[in-house]
Amino acid sequence: MSKEIPYKIYLEENEMPRQWYNVRADMKNKPAPLLNPGTLKPCTLEELSHVFCEDLAKQELDDTTAYIDIPEEIRNFYKMYRPSPLVRAYCLEKALDTPAKIYYKFEGNNTSGSHKLNSAIAQAYYAKKQGLKGVTTETGAGQWGTALSMACAYFGLDCQVYMVKVSYEQKPFRREVMRTYGANVTPSPSMNTEVGRKINAQFPGTTGSLGCAISEAVEAATTQEGYRYVLGSVLSQVLLHQTVIGLETQTACKKFDIVPDIIIGCAGGGSNLGGLISPFVGEKLRGEADYRFIAVEPASCPSLTRGVYAYDFCDTGAVCPLAKMYTLGSTFIPSANHAGGLRYHGMSSILSQLYDDGILEARAVEQISVFEAAQQFARTEGILPAPESSHAIRAALDEALKCKETGEEKTILFGLTGTGYFDMVAYQKFNDGQMSDYIPTDEELNESISKMPKVD
Amino acid sequence: MSKEIPYKIYLEENEMPRQWYNVRADMKNKPAPLLNPGTLKPCTLEELSHVFCEDLAKQELDDTTAYIDIPEEIRNFYKMYRPSPLVRAYCLEKALDTPAKIYYKFEGNNTSGSHKLNSAIAQAYYAKKQGLKGVTTETGAGQWGTALSMACAYFGLDCQVYMVKVSYEQKPFRREVMRTYGANVTPSPSMNTEVGRKINAQFPGTTGSLGCAISEAVEAATTQEGYRYVLGSVLSQVLLHQTVIGLETQTACKKFDIVPDIIIGCAGGGSNLGGLISPFVGEKLRGEADYRFIAVEPASCPSLTRGVYAYDFCDTGAVCPLAKMYTLGSTFIPSANHAGGLRYHGMSSILSQLYDDGILEARAVEQISVFEAAQQFARTEGILPAPESSHAIRAALDEALKCKETGEEKTILFGLTGTGYFDMVAYQKFNDGQMSDYIPTDEELNESISKMPKVD
Numbered sequence: 001m002s003k004e005i006p007y008k009i010y011l012e013e014n015e016m017p018r019q020w021y022n023v024r025a026d027m028k029n030k031p032a033p034l035l036n037p038g039t040l041k042p043c044t045l046e047e048l049s050h051v052f053c054e055d056l057a058k059q060e061l062d063d064t065t066a067y068i069d070i071p072e073e074i075r076n077f078y079k080m081y082r083p084s085p086l087v088r089a090y091c092l093e094k095a096l097d098t099p100a101k102i103y104y105k106f107e108g109n110n111t112s113g114s115h116k117l118n119s120a121i122a123q124a125y126y127a128k129k130q131g132l133k134g135v136t137t138e139t140g141a142g143q144w145g146t147a148l149s150m151a152c153a154y155f156g157l158d159c160q161v162y163m164v165k166v167s168y169e170q171k172p173f174r175r176e177v178m179r180t181y182g183a184n185v186t187p188s189p190s191m192n193t194e195v196g197r198k199i200n201a202q203f204p205g206t207t208g209s210l211g212c213a214i215s216e217a218v219e220a221a222t223t224q225e226g227y228r229y230v231l232g233s234v235l236s237q238v239l240l241h242q243t244v245i246g247l248e249t250q251t252a253c254k255k256f257d258i259v260p261d262i263i264i265g266c267a268g269g270g271s272n273l274g275g276l277i278s279p280f281v282g283e284k285l286r287g288e289a290d291y292r293f294i295a296v297e298p299a300s301c302p303s304l305t306r307g308v309y310a311y312d313f314c315d316t317g318a319v320c321p322l323a324k325m326y327t328l329g330s331t332f333i334p335s336a337n338h339a340g341g342l343r344y345h346g347m348s349s350i351l352s353q354l355y356d357d358g359i360l361e362a363r364a365v366e367q368i369s370v371f372e373a374a375q376q377f378a379r380t381e382g383i384l385p386a387p388e389s390s391h392a393i394r395a396a397l398d399e400a401l402k403c404k405e406t407g408e409e410k411t412i413l414f415g416l417t418g419t420g421y422f423d424m425v426a427y428q429k430f431n432d433g434q435m436s437d438y439i440p441t442d443e444e445l446n447e448s449i450s451k452m453p454k455v456d
Numbered sequence: 457m458s459k460e461i462p463y464k465i466y467l468e469e470n471e472m473p474r475q476w477y478n479v480r481a482d483m484k485n486k487p488a489p490l491l492n493p494g495t496l497k498p499c500t501l502e503e504l505s506h507v508f509c510e511d512l513a514k515q516e517l518d519d520t521t522a523y524i525d526i527p528e529e530i531r532n533f534y535k536m537y538r539p540s541p542l543v544r545a546y547c548l549e550k551a552l553d554t555p556a557k558i559y560y561k562f563e564g565n566n567t568s569g570s571h572k573l574n575s576a577i578a579q580a581y582y583a584k585k586q587g588l589k590g591v592t593t594e595t596g597a598g599q600w601g602t603a604l605s606m607a608c609a610y611f612g613l614d615c616q617v618y619m620v621k622v623s624y625e626q627k628p629f630r631r632e633v634m635r636t637y638g639a640n641v642t643p644s645p646s647m648n649t650e651v652g653r654k655i656n657a658q659f660p661g662t663t664g665s666l667g668c669a670i671s672e673a674v675e676a677a678t679t680q681e682g683y684r685y686v687l688g689s690v691l692s693q694v695l696l697h698q699t700v701i702g703l704e705t706q707t708a709c710k711k712f713d714i715v716p717d718i719i720i721g722c723a724g725g726g727s728n729l730g731g732l733i734s735p736f737v738g739e740k741l742r743g744e745a746d747y748r749f750i751a752v753e754p755a756s757c758p759s760l761t762r763g764v765y766a767y768d769f770c771d772t773g774a775v776c777p778l779a780k781m782y783t784l785g786s787t788f789i790p791s792a793n794h795a796g797g798l799r800y801h802g803m804s805s806i807l808s809q810l811y812d813d814g815i816l817e818a819r820a821v822e823q824i825s826v827f828e829a830a831q832q833f834a835r836t837e838g839i840l841p842a843p844e845s846s847h848a849i850r851a852a853l854d855e856a857l858k859c860k861e862t863g864e865e866k867t868i869l870f871g872l873t874g875t876g877y878f879d880m881v882a883y884q885k886f887n888d889g890q891m892s893d894y895i896p897t898d899e900e901l902n903e904s905i906s907k908m909p910k911v912d
Contacts, residue, residue: 006469007535013462079463080547080838091536091610109565111840111875153835154547173629173880179887180834378636379609382536384567419567421877424629431635 008085009252016083017247020070020240023278024063024350026285029357031063031236031349032324035311040455043321051221051320052237053228055126059237066282068240070122071129077121077154078244081110086252087381087416093400095380100403102396103258104416105249105276106383111177112147114386114418115272116232119241120144123230124151133226134158138188138213140167141341141422142174144232149183159183160227162190162216166207174422188213195219210343211316211330218319233269234314234323234348242275245415250279253413260291262399264414266391267295267304267362268341270348276415281359294399295351295362296391298370300338300438303328303347304355304362306445311455312346322455325352329448335438339426340367340387345448365394366437371430373397374420386418387426464541465708472539473703474526476696478515479734480806481522482741485813487692487805488780490516491767496911499777507674507776508693509684511582515693522738524696526578527585533577533610534700537566542708543837543872549856551836556859558852559714560872561705561732562839567633568603570842570874571728572688575697576600579686580607589682590614594644594669596623597797598630599874600688605639615639616683618646618672622663630878644669651675666799667772667786674775689725690770690779690804698731701871706735709869716747718855720870722847723751723760723818724797726804732871737815750855751807751818752847754826756794756894759784759803760811760818762901767911768802778911781808785904791894795882796823796843801904821850822893827886829853830876842874843882 024030033042048057059068070078089102107115127135134157139145145161152159161183168175168187178185188208189196193216199206221229232238253260263280265273273295283289295304304326313330314320327346334343347355354360374390376397377383385393396414403410420427429435480486489498504513515524526534545558563571583591590613595601601617608615617639624631624643634641644664645652649672655662677685688694709716719736721729729751739745751760760782769786770776783802790799803811810816830846832853833839841849852870859866876883885891 010466076546077838080543087536090532111834111838111877113877150838154838172884173877176880176884176887177840177877180831180840180883182835375636378567379638382533382567382606382610384633384636421567421569421629421633424632427636428628428632431632 003256005088005256005258007090008087009256010085011083011248011251013079015251016075016078017244018070018075019067021243021247021279021282022062022066022068022240023281024236025066026282027353029353031353034321034323035455037313037318037322051218051229053123053126053130053132055129056123056237059240060235071125074122074125081117082244083248084109086249089381091380092377095376096397096400096404098400098404099407099409100400101409101411102400103260103411103413105245106416107245108383108386108416108419112143112150113421114143114147115242115245115275116144116147117150118244118275119232119238119271120147120151121154122241124148124155124157127228128155128157132157132228134160135228135230136160136162136217136221137230137232138162138210138217140164140210141171142167142178143418145183146174146177147232148230149178149181152183153181160220161185162188162213164188164208164210164213188216190216192216193219209316214315215319233271234344234346236350238271239274239278239348239350242271243278245272245275246277246279249276249413259411260413261410262292262294262412264294264296264392264395264412266342266388266415266417267297267347267351268388269344270351272415272417274348274351281354284359293360294395295355295360296395297362297364298338298340298342298391299364299366300440301328301334301343302364303345305364308449309352309356310452312452314346322453323349325349326355327452328445329452331451332448337436337438338367339429339435340370340391342388342391363395365391368435368437370394371435383416384420385416386420387423389417392416459712461544461712461714463546464543465712466541467539467704467707469535471707472531472534473700474531475523476526477699477703477735477738478518478522478524478696479737480519480692482738483809485809486519487809490777490779491911493769493774493778506678507685509579509582509586509588511585512579512693515696516691527581530578530581537573538700539704540565542705545837547836548833551832552853552856552860554856554860555863555865556856557865557867558856559716559867559869561701562872563701564839564842564872564875568599568606569877570599570603571698571701571731572600572603573606574700574731575688575694575727576603576607577610578697580604580611580613583684584611584613588613588684590616591684591686592616592618592673592677593686594618594666594673596620596666597627597878598623598634601639602630602633603688604686605634605637608639609637616676617641618644618669620644620664620666620669644672646672648672649675665772670771671775689727690800690802692804692806694727695730695734695804695806698727699734701728701731702733702735705732705869715867716869717866718748718750718868720750720752720848720851720868722798722844722873723753723803723807724844725800726807728871728873730804730807737810740815749816750851751811751816752851753818753820754794754796754798754847755820755822756896757784757790757799758820759801761820764905765808765812766908768908770802778909779805781805782811783908784901785908787907788901788904793892793894794823795885795891796826796847798844798847819851821847824891824893826850827891839872840876841872842876843879845873848872
């Protein structure tokens with residue numbers, strides 16, 4: 001007889017992970033190395049250490065060590081908002097009238113509102129350990145910037161955030177959260193950096209772009225003594241830190257004899273999905289268990305389902321290393337109509353390799369159906385989900401409804417990455433019936449893909 | 457040897473309360489009864505049942521039953537977001553370098569962002585049980601309206617929220633959360649009600665007031681078949697439901713041998729403070745234990761510390777019953793300068809009686825010092841607190857700093873009622889150094905107090 005499952009499973013403190021899991025160690029086909037954009041040769045530790053903290057650069061390059069200790073200082077910070085609950089969606093199951101069992105791992109119970117804090121605190125820790133004064137980063141809507149601000153406040157580090165100007169002006173709430181945590185938030189393009197001054201001169205009155213903000217943040221990191229640049233997704237080091245999600249989930253599942261058939265996550269740069277599934281992927285790669293993994297991406301930015309697997313720039317400004325990944329081309333910009341996050345043109349190189357190897361499935365979902373799922377979830381489970389997370393909800397609902405048709409009692413587990421409290425403009429559009437779907441044409445995708453660097 | 461205290465104490469599901477605790481049963485001096493505003497005689501069950509659901513009217517009048525069963529449907533809903541954690545503020549203690557031990561009970565981990573949901577779900581349940589179609593209420597900033605919308609979505613009830621027009625227009629985010637949960641949100645004054653039409657005619661272009669919204673909500677409840685009016689604070693029924701906070705806290709304390717010396721909560725209408733302290737007050741009244749209880753109110757709306765203890769209207773529109781309470785007079789309106797919530801002119805009649813009996817202490821704190829405490833708390837404990845909750849943080853910090861001076865290892869427990877994600881306009885004022893303090897003059901208070909009804 002299986003154990004009675006509570007609505008929410010919280011691990012005890014002594015059950016929390018003490019090591020991150022590096023799935024690359026178990027991958028037969030390793031992710032392709034990052035390339036130096038100048039030489040097109042694999043980046044060395046020294047090269048990466050000019051931009052990133054040294055320990056983080058080491059983690060980025062390490063594809064053989066399976067378990068990496070989580071330093072005690074980070075584990076103590078994790079204890080303030082973790083373990084996150086693994087929730088049995090009893091009310092949603094009832095509303096759907098499905099024989100499926102639905103679980104979600106909820107990462108939204110912290111002020112950053114998402115899983116981003118898991119890596120932000122790790123990156124801030126290594127910066128502090130290296131004796132740095134501070135870190136720089138870029139942010140769009142502000143989720144990553146908020147997480148980093150919180151982490152820097154904790155370790156007493158200076159935090160310089162370049163925030164896309166249009167968001168800085170139109171979305172003042174996240175900006176004020178960052179400022180409350182002591183971060184220095186600058187609208188980008190600014191007059192602080194050479195690249196910012198140049199863009200301001202060239203395009204007077206521009207409201208900025210993420211690509212420009214990245215370039216400013218990288219310049220600020222490399223031209224100030226004692227600073228490094230940090231990034232919230234895509235990189236393998238970020239996926240490594242995010243495995244705390246999957247490791248907690250794995251422990252909770254074992255404790256309560258839960259065996260998921262399908263594990264689902266939304267995928268932008270891939271940090272949340274990679275963090276959730278890594279330990280389970282490890283089991284599968286080692287032949288210990290079998291699971292289906294589904295990456296859910298927006299139909300308006302379909303890097304896995306319609307992109308190509310090739311070397312590309314990670315940033316629009318083309319200053320960062322090149323990564324081999326599923327990509328739509330770094331010049332691809334999703335329609336402004338698209339409100340649901342997950343706007344990144346590429347995908348984590350780890351997940352890209354797993355997808356190419358057939359370990360990971362992918363599907364694209366449309367915006368209105370995503371918000372319909374979000375609304376149903378909010379009304380039954382009581383949590384207002386982030387639009388990004390709601391992509392995973394959509395796929396979980398679809399799988400649960402399939403079970404209703406077939407009568408199968410599958411166990412579906414998905415990652416609920418965060419809350420949508422700062423996304424009410426998008427919800428308002430949906431509530432007012434003003435939301436529409438947008439799928440890029442083949443011509444559009446071909447154009448941005450054709451502009452990619454020719455490396456292979 | 458005392459047990460090792462984890463950062464966060466989560467009770468098991470089977471340790472969660474199955475009954476609410478009605479502190480009035482243990483009070484020798486009972487709170488004075490509500491009076492009918494027309495007859496000035498104690499309200500009967502029948503009179504109250506015209507406005508409130510019958511079971512809730514019964515709870516309002518019951519001052520003898522110590523324990524009241526929490527229906528299973530409500531306990532199941534509680535399981536979706538409760539138990540709330542009792543948190544040991546290790547990082548804050550370290551930052552303050554205090555020998556005091558600080559704990560807080562955090563009620564913000566749900567989409568309403570506060571403890572309000574504890575009573576909203578109870579009130580929605582009894583409305584559903586009575587076979588009603590829906591409920592009406594008013595909301596200012598929208599916290600209570602959000603909680604009620606979530607509760608009504610869960611039970612499939614119509615939810616009609618009259619939202620002060622200026623908030624409806626200037627604070628659209630909470631409005632959209634309510635709409636996402638299916639609530640019907642109307643800017644007040646509206647053209648839906650007689651009182652609304654009258655006010656619109658009399659004051660063209662008015663942006664509304666809470667008093668007017670209450671009057672509209674009460675009219676809407678009493679003129680539509682199958683509707684009742686519900687309220688989020690002040691009433692004894694609301695305090696009863698909120699005892700789930702204190703009961704969980706009490707169980708967690710006993711489980712880990714935690715004995716608080718001081719228990720602190722912010723006080724607007726009193727629902728959170730009353731809910732937190734009731735079980736501990738019960739112990740004190742029965743002579744089983746001794747605790748200090750501190751109500752913290754804003755210096756700009758000091759009902760306990762500078763009000764009078766007398767019968768007054770609960771609402772500005774004077775349509776609701778009269779309550780005997782500490783009050784500044786129902787015509788008192790806190791300065792617009794005051795950003796921190798807790799704007800209610802009166803106080804729960806239960807807490808008023810406890811204060812009058814010397815069981816409960818009270819102190820008033822100023823706005824800037826409250827936001828300073830909020831900022832320090834956010835940066836060390838990682839949670840961005842609601843301005844209301846931050847009043848309790850201020851007092852807890854002050855007590856902990858006193859311990860630093862005296863070397864006493866006191867145990868301080870406070871209620872962290874919610875998060876400040878929708879209060880960033882106030883935080884921005886603080887971040888920009890644009891915030892100021894405001895304390896009403898004796899003349900101002902004398903004026904509103906002199907306009908009170910003469911009942912005693």
